[in-house]
Amino acid sequence: MxxxxxxxxxxxxxxxxxxxxxxxxxxxxxxxxxxxxxxxxxxxxxxxxxxxxxxxxxxxxxxxxxxxxxxxxxxxxxxxxxxxxxxxxxxxxxxxxxxxxxxxxxxxxxxxxxxxxxxxxxxxxxxxxxxxxxxxxxxxxxxxxxxxxxxxxxxxxxxxxxxxxxxxxxxxxxxxxxxxxxxxxxxxxxxxxxxxxxxxxxxxxxxxxxxxxxxxxxxxxxxxxxxxxxxxxxxxxxxxxxxxxxxxxxxxxxxxxxxxxxxxxxxxxxxxxxxxxxxxxLEVAPFEFMKLRMLNGAHSSLAYLGYLAGHETVAQASGDAVFARFLHGLWAEIIPSVPAPQGVALPDYASALLARFQNPAIRHRTWQIAMDGSQKLPQRLLGTIRDRLKAGASIDHLALGVAAWMRYVTGSDEKGGAIDVRDPLAAEFAKRAASAGRDAKALSSALLGIESIFGTELPREAAFTQAVETQLAKLFQHGAKATAAALTH
Incomplete structure (x- = not known):
């Protein structure tokens, strides 16, 4: 019935x-x-x-x-x-x-x-x-x-x-x-x-x-x-x-x-x-700002890295000790750019997020979160990167999140299998990735040239472009898990 x-x-x-x-x-x-x-x-x-x-x-x-x-x-x-x-x-x-x-x-x-x-x-x-x-x-x-x-x-x-x-x-x-x-x-x-x-x-x-x-x-x-x-x-x-x-x-x-x-x-x-x-x-902005940067930014970064490393779900990826350490490092870069909403302690919020990510009863697929990255990156990661660059602060973990997205949208995983890249710009990614091949400098330059994602100023920031290119090269050479592990040691 x-x-x-x-x-x-x-x-x-x-x-x-x-x-x-x-x-x-x-x-x-x-x-x-x-x-x-x-x-x-x-x-x-x-x-x-x-x-x-x-x-x-x-x-x-x-x-x-x-x-x-x-x-x-x-x-x-x-x-x-x-x-x-x-x-x-x-x-x-x-x-x-x-x-x-x-x-x-x-x-x-x-x-x-x-x-x-x-x-x-x-x-x-x-x-x-x-x-x-x-x-x-x-x-x-x-x-x-x-x-x-x-x-x-x-x-x-x-x-x-x-x-x-x-x-x-x-x-x-x-x-x-x-x-x-x-x-x-x-x-x-x-x-x-x-x-x-x-x-x-x-x-x-x-x-x-x-x-x-x-x-x-x-x-x-x-x-x-x-x-x-x-x-x-x-x-x-x-x-x-x-x-x-x-x-x-x-x-x-x-x-x-x-x-x-x-x-x-x-x-x-x-x-x-x-x-x-x-x-x-009266004002939602502090709550949405906190969530977009701390939850959504971490979700996207973990989705790309976790998928590339072979993790099907967020719980599996965040339960991997290497990626759990990566998340802590990522939040350490994000938190200084986030004004805490009234009554919220941001380190406690980060700890609660990790516990939610690691809930074994929730099968949230990394592939699902990875969809439509061209629409998500500007809000979830790039704003934080701009703030960190203005402050002269490190962006290593944030840059790895962006590099992992670049590696993901090439459409080929670490074992040579096809990735079903769902994005309004998927065809454009495929064209640029095909031209660049596994050349990290060429691929990062090609993707950073998409103005609707990165704007015009960020691709001219050498600290950003070099950090992304460095992490992308490591992803091609060593894979997602080894790259994250090296970053968190």
Whole structure:
């Protein structure tokens, strides 16, 4: 039997399931990019909020590319299982806050109408960095992006999140409705400010009065989200089925830890997230800055090194004593550039991160984290490197993280096997890597020449380019583990 509303009664009485009348739940949130993370974070917090203070805050999810998520959730009435992997053992919960899933390419007008509806008070996003159609180095809208050009030519049938949100806001303005709150939950620094700028700039290309209205009346709170959510595997699905006694085609897997800091700026209200563990704050920047540099920067560096060394998961890589020492050295370089948020001791935060990375119950694949590095490096590593260079401080561990990315995007691992490099610039990497071969100087110079990643100033910093080239040469000659081991002695 498949998980569904009618099947809930067959679940064990001890298993958590929606503790409210789901038939009375009305939608109030449209979420763009209803992937695993959103369902293990936003929907999990919203489920708690509905149990605490029931109101019209159901979630309508939207897939911007494929129908897979809709096809898995629709037969289950939007229900799915969240499997929390704790070291002491698994914990299960059936989540009911997702009411429906739309597929934008099939019918963009339906999605736009849902966002433009008076019922919708929040539109949230987890579309990954590349979904913003922006230049990661500057944060500005790429007006030459194919999706942006398409959306300007087809304002009633956009395909980008930026175009879809702007189209819905234009209808709300025409209908005399207040704008919904647009809330990014992606790992972008100042994500609310970035989203505001992108929507404003795109709207101005359509209608300057619309851009002015959005600027004057819109709300774009910045957020910092944190929970490790590995990709769901067939093994996970089988485990959930055995524990649940029902087939769930769409479970999500996550660690027990979760954190959400949100600027408390909303146009038409919000769920009771602050009463169930979210931190409603005046300024999110210190939290997101800490996370981007300490967690995400370490995650990316470990992913490239760990993958190259043959470690499939973060737990395996961070459990390797060599890479654990590397992480401590990396955090020692990062911490001086991070202002501590109120109540946070950064060395303790680093220790907690290592414990989370080493959770053996979480199978977070290094390959998954390694995806889309061209979009991630500027926020996760390069800003810290710039600060360290200005301070005249060492960047050995940071440079090894960048060099490991370069070695990874060549598309060939240390045993000569092919790497499935998933990145918007994968074809460009392959071309430059093919030309450079295993010449560390040629490869580092070629990749540092990609301005959308490294900008124009950093590649002229000799201390940076020489450090990266040195580490890259060692990676080619000795491999990831031996290079990290030499660095940490």
């Amino acid at each position: 498949r998980l569904s509303t009618s099947a809930l009664a067959s679940l064990p009485a001890t298993l958590r399931r929606p503790a409210y009348d789901r038939e009375k739940l009305k939608p109030g949130i449209v979420h763009l990019g209803l992937g695993a993370f959103a369902r293990a974070h936003l929907a999990d917090y919203t489920e708690d909020a509905l149990e605490r203070d029931f109101a019209a805050w159901g979630i309508i999810g939207a897939s911007l590319q494929r129908p897979d998520q809709r096809d898995r959730l629709k037969p289950q009435d939007g229900l799915y299982t969240f499997l929390k992997r704790a070291p002491a053992g698994p914990e299960l919960r059936v989540i009911g806050s997702v009411l429906d899933v739309l597929v934008a390419p099939e019918n963009p007008a339906t999605l736009i109408a849902r966002m433009a509806s008076a019922e919708t008070r929040i539109v949230s996003l987890t579309i990954t960095e590349k979904g913003y159609c922006h230049d990661p180095a500057t944060g500005r809208l790429r007006e030459d992006h194919p999706d942006i050009l398409h959306d300007l030519d087809h304002p009633d049938a956009p395909r980008s999140a930026i175009g879809l949100i702007t189209a819905a806001l234009a209808i709300r303005k025409a209908d005399g409705l207040a704008p919904f709150t647009a809330m990014s939950c992606d790992n972008l620094p100042h994500n609310g400010k970035v989203l505001r700028g992108l929507i404003r700039d795109f709207a101005a290309l359509r209608d300057d009065t619309l851009a002015q209205w959005i600027e004057a009346h819109g709300a774009f709170p910045s957020t910092m989200v944190d929970r490790i959510v590995p990709a769901t595997t067939d093994t996970d699905i089988a485990e959930v089925e055995s524990l649940l006694g029902l087939h769930d085609a769409a479970p999500v897997i996550g660690e027990p830890f979760r954190q959400w800091a949100i600027e408390d700026v909303f146009t038409i209200g919000r769920p009771a997230w602050g009463e169930v563990g979210a931190q409603l704050v």
